[in-house]
Structure formats: structure tokens, C-alpha cells
Amino acid sequence: MAGVSAATVSRLLNGTAKVSEDKRQAIEDAIERLNYTPNVLAQNLKTGSSRTIGILTQSLVSGYFADAMAGVDDALQGTGYAPLIVSGHWHADEEAERIELLIARRVDGLVILSGRMKDEQILKLSQRVPIVAFGRDLRGARTYGFCLDNYRGACDAVEHLVALGHRDIAFIAGPPDHRDAVARLAGYRDTLAKHKIRRQPKLVAAGDFSESGGLAAVERLLASGQHFSAIFAANDLTAYGARLALYRRGIAVPDDVSVVGFDDLHSSMYTTPPLTTVRQPLFDVGQRLGRAILTMIRGEPLELEVPQPTLVVRESVRAL
Amino acid sequence: MAGVSAATVSRLLNGTAKVSEDKRQAIEDAIERLNYTPNVLAQNLKTGSSRTIGILTQSLVSGYFADAMAGVDDALQGTGYAPLIVSGHWHADEEAERIELLIARRVDGLVILSGRMKDEQILKLSQRVPIVAFGRDLRGARTYGFCLDNYRGACDAVEHLVALGHRDIAFIAGPPDHRDAVARLAGYRDTLAKHKIRRQPKLVAAGDFSESGGLAAVERLLASGQHFSAIFAANDLTAYGARLALYRRGIAVPDDVSVVGFDDLHSSMYTTPPLTTVRQPLFDVGQRLGRAILTMIRGEPLELEVPQPTLVVRESVRAL
DNA sequence: TTGAAAGCGATACCAG
DNA sequence: CTGGTATCGCTTTCAA
Numbered sequence: 214m215a216g217v218s219a220a221t222v223s224r225l226l227n228g229t230a231k232v233s234e235d236k237r238q239a240i241e242d243a244i245e246r247l248n249y250t251p252n253v254l255a256q257n258l259k260t261g262s263s264r265t266i267g268i269l270t271q272s273l274v275s276g277y278f279a280d281a282m283a284g285v286d287d288a289l290q291g292t293g294y295a296p297l298i299v300s301g302h303w304h305a306d307e308e309a310e311r312i313e314l315l316i317a318r319r320v321d322g323l324v325i326l327s328g329r330m331k332d333e334q335i336l337k338l339s340q341r342v343p344i345v346a347f348g349r350d351l352r353g354a355r356t357y358g359f360c361l362d363n364y365r366g367a368c369d370a371v372e373h374l375v376a377l378g379h380r381d382i383a384f385i386a387g388p389p390d391h392r393d394a395v396a397r398l399a400g401y402r403d404t405l406a407k408h409k410i411r412r413q414p415k416l417v418a419a420g421d422f423s424e425s426g427g428l429a430a431v432e433r434l435l436a437s438g439q440h441f442s443a444i445f446a447a448n449d450l451t452a453y454g455a456r457l458a459l460y461r462r463g464i465a466v467p468d469d470v471s472v473v474g475f476d477d478l479h480s481s482m483y484t485t486p487p488l489t490t491v492r493q494p495l496f497d498v499g500q501r502l503g504r505a506i507l508t509m510i511r512g513e514p515l516e517l518e519v520p521q522p523t524l525v526v527r528e529s530v531r532a533l
Numbered sequence: 534m535a536g537v538s539a540a541t542v543s544r545l546l547n548g549t550a551k552v553s554e555d556k557r558q559a560i561e562d563a564i565e566r567l568n569y570t571p572n573v574l575a576q577n578l579k580t581g582s583s584r585t586i587g588i589l590t591q592s593l594v595s596g597y598f599a600d601a602m603a604g605v606d607d608a609l610q611g612t613g614y615a616p617l618i619v620s621g622h623w624h625a626d627e628e629a630e631r632i633e634l635l636i637a638r639r640v641d642g643l644v645i646l647s648g649r650m651k652d653e654q655i656l657k658l659s660q661r662v663p664i665v666a667f668g669r670d671l672r673g674a675r676t677y678g679f680c681l682d683n684y685r686g687a688c689d690a691v692e693h694l695v696a697l698g699h700r701d702i703a704f705i706a707g708p709p710d711h712r713d714a715v716a717r718l719a720g721y722r723d724t725l726a727k728h729k730i731r732r733q734p735k736l737v738a739a740g741d742f743s744e745s746g747g748l749a750a751v752e753r754l755l756a757s758g759q760h761f762s763a764i765f766a767a768n769d770l771t772a773y774g775a776r777l778a779l780y781r782r783g784i785a786v787p788d789d790v791s792v793v794g795f796d797d798l799h800s801s802m803y804t805t806p807p808l809t810t811v812r813q814p815l816f817d818v819g820q821r822l823g824r825a826i827l828t829m830i831r832g833e834p835l836e837l838e839v840p841q842p843t844l845v846v847r848e849s850v851r852a853l
Numbered sequence: 854t855t856g857a858a859a860g861c862g863a864t865a866c867c868a869g
Numbered sequence: 870c871t872g873g874t875a876t877c878g879c880t881t882t883c884a885a
Contacts, residue, residue: 218856223880233854253637254577255878258861263574265617265638273603274596274799283593286620295634297585298618300606314615317573318585341568424803453803460805479594480800483744483773485780538872543864551870575862578877 284499604819687720
């Protein structure tokens with residue numbers, strides 16, 4: 214329609230070579246009139262790149278993962294890359310399956326958020342596609358993975374409680390097979406030990422990173438008869454559940470019992486009282502992941518510094 | 534490697550025609566050894582279908598949209614279609630831009646969750662790709678859009694309050710340019726009128742569907758000196774903010790003031806007290822959207838019934 | 854600066 | 870049942 218060859222159109226659109234002014238005009242007119250959009254699929258087939266980044270999350274409805282995904286999305290914005298998001302639902306098999314789906318679609322890179330797959334599996338996958346991961350320590354030619362320092366975050370939380378005079382501090386744990394949960398428990402234990410606070414096994418209750426788990430844990434804690442002036446919950450959701458259990462028993466927060474969470478979900482700013490918690494900068498993490506995978510795809514060396522969790526003091530803790 | 538033509542491999546993989554047992558074996562061996570995965574991009578180019586469904590959301594971090602997305606994802610599961618998610622951030626221009634990106638990637642269908650684009654724009658877009666939308670009433674050859682009955686949901690909420698003896702009911706509105714927000718306000722007004730409760734303009738405070746908006750609204754409400762025994766918030770986030778504002782003033786919920794929300798986010802089950810609210814079955818909506826777009830792609834006629842919002846009574850309201 | 858032509862990896866029609 | 874061949878829409882030499 215513009216009276217030129219396809220090659221010329223391609224060159225104009227990609228800026229691959231100079232195109233004379235009159236042809237440029239003609240081409241742009243035709244594009245306008247035809248409502249033409251290049252077929253990315255054909256481009257991909259030719260170039261071998263889909264300009265798509267696969268994101269494997271574990272949940273589409275979790276505020277925790279959502280923040281990280283938003284960060285990745287933000288980093289991809291304006292780069293010509295689009296995110297293809299799939300969820301593994303915390304199930305190794307499903308994760309592997311969804312990743313195959315991404316690879317079949319020829320994603321140029323993969324961002325993996327947590328999960329239960331083995332590190333070796335990921336390493337093997339990285340032969341097929343560059344990968345950056347969050348929630349695991351990975352280093353390789355086409356792989357990079359990092360964690361936040363959950364141990365230190367937990368230490369900070371407990372230090373805070375201890376500094377305010379708390380000695381009987383209960384802990385509601387996360388899933389024992391989750392590395393972050395384990396690190397947080399270790400931080401709790403070690404900090405108590407550091408301050409020579411006697412360990413009371415009854416003060417550690419099992420949880421599962423969910424509100425209902427936190428609620429049930431507090432009921433067990435209360436039933437055990439063991440005294441505690443503060444609760445450190447393995448994550449914010451757990452803290453929400455704990456807070457509700459306390460409310461049901463008429464136990465005031467923070468007047469009767471102090472509560473500290475972990476993650477700093479958006480909503481933690483608006484709980485009653487606003488929750489003191491350890492902030493994980495997930496959006497920031499997501500951005501770094503997004504930028505990292507792009508750098509890796511370009512074949513440039515990547516230098517990443519890992520952000521730190523920080524204690525956010527709000528109103529759910531009081532001094533004893 | 535299997536000593537057969539590409540055509541035969543294609544036939545085997547797609548079950549398009551019978552393939553003799555020995556060749557089948559040879560092909561499968563080769564696939565195994567080569568770690569071969571069909572290049573979906575090339576398939577797409579040939580078939581003209583990307584086996585991808587574009588989802589336009591407005592926020593990656595909102596529990597409201599997350600539920601709907603999870604529903605779509607669930608409906609797509611096992612169908613061979615994968616979701617490509619982009620966010621418009623409540624900005625018409627950005628929405629249009631992100632949709633172009635999806636179309637350039639040749640998505641086979643589009644799921645649009647809310648947004649600020651004009652219906653006409655969407656109708657025009659539907660010439661290029663089939664579209665199902667949530668949050669707008671659309672009917673067309675390759676378009677289908679529906680809303681939940683926000684008006685009725687709001688009526689139910691206010692009826693509940695009135696039935697329990699509340700007369701001075703404050704309302705915290707949503708963005709005035711948001712159709713759901715408008716419908717909820719209308720439901721509030723009409724229900725009061727129906728019960729011959731005098732309209733008190735001071736009892737309607739502006740909000741923006743966010744926690745901070747709810748918090749500020751309650752402060753203004755309190756400052757106005759106008760008495761109210763209950764607050765109906767245009768959405769749950771607003772209710773959270775309202776609840777915190779009340780807490781800061783030492784006003785108990787529900788003893789001093791009752792609070793009702795709208796949406797029924799997950800976390801509303803664990804606020805203190807658990808929030809009475811109007812439930813929008815977003816996951817269900819997402820599933821229907823996912824199934825609908827698939828039906829539409831197959832060219833089958835679609836018959837959709839729209840689910841209803843329902844009042845979920847929890848503990849943030851008391852009888853007067 | 855431009856066009857012709859080859860080719861990316863599949864599918865589908867046509868013979869046989 | 871199977872192979873050859875054209876084709877999908879684009880990018881990229883190679884010549885002109």
C-alpha cells in the first residue's frame with residue numbers, strides 16, 4: 214500500500230537503517246490507514262525472542278507476592294518486555310509444570326518468587342532460560358537468587374520487645390519446611406538466648422502463615438496457661454489471626470499483650486492498633502528482580518545489592 | 534533424528550492423523566533425547582492463535598482484583614491457555630496502551646476488569662479481539678460485559694442497619710466518577726428515603742476507596758458534630774480506615790458506632806471486630822469471565838448468569 | 854537507500 | 870500412513 218517492500222517497513226519500524234523521508238511518510242500513512250500492528254509472534258519467531266518475562270508466583274491473591282509482582286512489572290515498564298504471570302500454588306509439581314508452559318512460550322527470562330522446587334531443578338532449568346529467583350540463594354552463569362535476611366529481621370523484632378522489658382515472649386511459627394519461617398524461628402530463639410532469657414518451649418506455637426493458623430495458635434497458647442506479655446508472629450497474617458483471638462478473649466493489644474508481625478503488608482498500617490512489624494521491601498525486591506533479569510538477558514554482568522528488612526514501629530507494642 | 538519428516542512429528546504431537554507405531558516410538562525417543570519442546574511462537578504464527586488470554590487489571594496489589602484474576606486463572610487452568618496480565622492503574626490512556634501491547638502479542642481474547650476507558654473504545658477494540666469485561670454493561674457480537682448489582686448490595690447493607698434500629702447512618706463515598714461508587718451511594722440514599730429517614734447531607738463524606746480516605750472521612754464526620762450511630766463505607770478498605778479513625782478517638786465498634794463495608798476482602802474476616810460487609814463474589818466472577826472468553830473464542834453462544842452480592846453479617850454492627 | 858530472497862519452526866494440503 | 874511443499878509475518882543478508 215505504501216509502494217515499498219516489507220524490508221523497508223521493517224527498517225523504518227526498527228530504526229535498523231535510514232529510510233528516505235518520502236517513503237517514511239508513505240509508510241506511516243499506510244500504517245495509520247490499515248490500523249497496522251506488527252505481529253509480535255512473527256517477530257519473535259524470527260528473532261528468537263518473545264520479549265516476554267515469565268513470573269512464577271505462588272499465589273495470585275497474596276499481598277506479599279502481589280507487591281513483588283508489582284515491582285517486577287514496574288521494572289519491565291517501558292522496556293518492551295511484558296510479564297507472563299503463572300502461579301505454582303506452593304506445589305513443586307505445579308511449579309515445574311507452569312515453568313514448562315512459560316518455556317514453551319519462549320519467555321526470554323524467568324523470575325521465580327519462592328516456591329518448593331529444589332535448587333538443583335532450577336539450576337538445570339537455567340540451561341534453557343536465564344533465571345532470577347527470590348527466596349533462595351542461587352549463583353550461576355544464568356541464575357541469580359537471593360533472600361532477605363529473615364534471621365536478622367526476626368532478631369530485630371525480638372530485640373525491640375526485649376528492650377521494652379518483655380521477657381515472656383511467645384512465638385507463632387510458620388511452616389517448618391519454609392526456609393524463611395525457619396530463619397525467623399532461629400532469630401527468635403537466638404535473641405532470647407543472647408539475653409539469657411530462659412527458653413520456654415510452650416511459648417512456641419505452630420502456625421502456617423495464615424490468619425486461621427495464628428488464631429488457633431493463640432488459643433493453644435492461652436490454653437497452655439503459660440504466661441506471656443508479647444507475641445511475635447512469623448508473619449503479618451498470623452499476627453492478624455492472633456490479634457483476633459486476643460480480641461475474642463477480651464485481651465487488649467497492646468495494653469495486655471504486645472504483638473509484632475513480619476512482612477509489613479499494606480493492611481498492617483490500618484489494623485487496630487496499627488501493627489508493629491518487620492518490613493520486607495517486596496516491591497523493591499521485585500524491581501531489582503526485574504532489572505536483574507533484563508541485565509542478564511542483555512548478557513551484562515549483574516551486581517545486586519540485597520535490601521534489608523527493617524523494623525517498623527507502630528502501636529501494637531507497649532513498654533512493660 | 535527420528536528419520537521422519539517434520540510433518541509426521543506434527544501429526545503425532547497434535548493427533549491430527551494416525552502415525553505408525555514404530556515411527557511413534559522413534560519420534561518419542563528423539564523428543565526425549567533432544568529435550569524438545571514445540572516452539573509455541575511458530576505454532577502461533579502458523580495457526581494465528583497464541584493460546585494466550587490477556588487480562589487487563591487496574592492494580593496488581595489489590596485484593597479485589599487479585600480475586601478476580603485468580604478466578605480467571607483457575608478457569609484457564611488445563612485449557613492450554615495462559616493468562617497475560619497487565620495493569621492499567623486506573624488510567625484510561627495506560628489501559629489503551631497496555632491493551633495494544635496485548636493485541637500486538639496476538640492474545641486470543643481479552644478480559645477487562647473495570648477501568649476508565651469508554652465503552653465505545655472497548656466496542657471498537659472488540660473488532661480486533663473478543664472481549665469480556667467486568668464492571669461495565671456491554672453486549673455485542675464479540676463483547677460481553679456485566680456488573681454486579683452494587684445498588685442492590687448497598688440497599689441490603691442499609692436495610693440491615695435500619696432493621697437493627699439505626700437511623701443516623703453516615704456514608705463514606707467512593708470516587709464520584711466510579712460507577713460502582715455511584716450505585717452504592719444511590720442505594721444508600723434510596724433506602725433511607727424508602728424508610729422515610731430524613732436525609733442529612735452532612736452524613737455523606739467523600740472518600741476514595743482507600744484506607745486513608747476512610748480515615749480522613751471519619752475525622753471530618755466527627756468534626757462536623759453531626760450524630761451518627763453507624764457508618765456505611767463504600768468499600769472495605771474505606772471501612773478499615775474508618776475503623777482506625779474511630780479507634781484513635783476511643784470510639785468502640787460496634788458498641789458506640791456500627792460499621793459496614795462493601796467487597797468482603799479476605800482480611801475483613803480478621804479485622805477487629807470482623808467486618809459486616811457486602812460480599813462480591815470476585816473469584817466466581819473471574820471464573821465466569823474466564824469461561825466466557827473461552828466460549829466466545831470457540832464461537833459458541835454464551836449464556837451467563839450474573840451472581841449477586843450478598844450481605845455477610847459479622848460483628849461490626851450492633852442492634853440499637 | 855532500497856528490493857529480492859532466504860529462513861525462523863511449525864501446520865496443512867496434496868500426492869502417493 | 871507419510872513425505873514434500875507452500876505458507877504464516879517478519880528480519881536480515883546480499884546486491885544493486
